[in-house]
Amino acid sequence: IARVFQLWERAVGEVIAANARPAAFKDKILLVHVSSSPWLHQLQFLKEDIIKKVNAALKDESIEDIKFKIGPID
DSSP: OHHHHHHHHHHHHOOOHHHHHEEEEEEEEEEEEESHHHHHHHHHHHHHHHHHHHHHHHHHHHEEEEEEOOOOOO
16 A cells, blocks of 8 residues: 555546545555545546556556545545
8 A cells, every 4th residue: 555655646646636545455456535525426437547547557456446435635
């Protein structure tokens, strides 16, 4: 998860990073906290693209799925 935190903004872009943050990683599923319901809905549409971008930045296929949840963006 530490590597995902380090590359998150570079992988997903500044706007998404300002409204969504990785929170946990287990069994190839990344939990991402989002700032609001509209962002959660929007990110559902971008999920496959985000998975590809983060895996490319990690240089492996560590992430198979992302679960979005409204939560703290710290």
